[in-house]
Amino acid sequence: MASDVDICNLALVKLGAQPIPSLTSNDPKAAVLNRVYPLLRDKLLRVWRWNFTRVYIELAALTDSPPFEYSYAYQLPSDYLRLELADVSDGTSQAVGMPAASIGDWNFNRNQDYRIVGRQIWSNVPPPLRIQYAAAITDPTQFDAAFVESFACYIAWQLCEQLTGSSQKRQMAQQEYMVSIREARMTNAVELPPETLPDDTFMQSRQSS
Numbered sequence: 001m002a003s004d005v006d007i008c009n010l011a012l013v014k015l016g017a018q019p020i021p022s023l024t025s026n027d028p029k030a031a032v033l034n035r036v037y038p039l040l041r042d043k044l045l046r047v048w049r050w051n052f053t054r055v056y057i058e059l060a061a062l063t064d065s066p067p068f069e070y071s072y073a074y075q076l077p078s079d080y081l082r083l084e085l086a087d088v089s090d091g092t093s094q095a096v097g098m099p100a101a102s103i104g105d106w107n108f109n110r111n112q113d114y115r116i117v118g119r120q121i122w123s124n125v126p127p128p129l130r131i132q133y134a135a136a137i138t139d140p141t142q143f144d145a146a147f148v149e150s151f152a153c154y155i156a157w158q159l160c161e162q163l164t165g166s167s168q169k170r171q172m173a174q175q176e177y178m179v180s181i182r183e184a185r186m187t188n189a190v191e192l193p194p195e196t197l198p199d200d201t202f203m204q205s206r207q208s209s
Contacts, residue, residue, distance in 0.1 A: 001141040002148045008033045010148070011155035014173060015164050029163060036159065042136055044147075044154050046081045048181065051188055052144045054084065055135045058128035059121070070115070070122035072129070079135040086114050086121070087130040146184035153177035 009019035114123035160170035
């Protein structure tokens with residue numbers, strides 16, 4: 001299992017730079033890494049789907065409701081980074097994550113089951129609201145091995161010119177990062193079972209006829 005400094009040193013090795021003993025050492029590289037490490041980590045956790053960040057939770061409605069358009073407000077968790085799924089089923093259908101298309105009535109108004117506003121979710125779905133989200137995992141011992149490699153490549157890419165002054169090395173670091181992300185996404189795909197989407201109302205009407 002890697003530590004924060006292990007990941008930073010892996011990035012430095014990729015750049016041909018000397019490792020650091022800790023993120024709080026007097027080495028100028030450590031000062032730079034210590035400042036940007038959490039920012040780059042959260043950015044990488046947010047922009048790609050990582051299985052180890054997935055959390056399922058039920059949210060209670062807040063006392064203060066939205067001023068209009070939505071009936072309920074829900075506070076996002078403190079470690080929230082990205083919403084992956086919100087259960088908007090009505091208890092009678094299997095519509096999860098998005099509303100099914102309806103051919104029964106014309107609808108001239110825009111309708112969204114939920115919307116993220118600041119650090120809240122506004123929705124017409126009554127409580128509790130069940131969501132699946134990506135959490136900001138800060139403990140490096142919980143990182144997937146593929147994430148460790150991609151994160152080190154990402155650090156090397158983002159800090160290359162500042163640490164080495166080489167634009168050529170930066171381009172190489174970017175290419176290595178993209179390769180690591182492709183490999184990580186393939187691993188994630190293998191670990192996930194096939195997903196079956198719910199039938200919309202058109203398909204349901206065909207089955208009942």
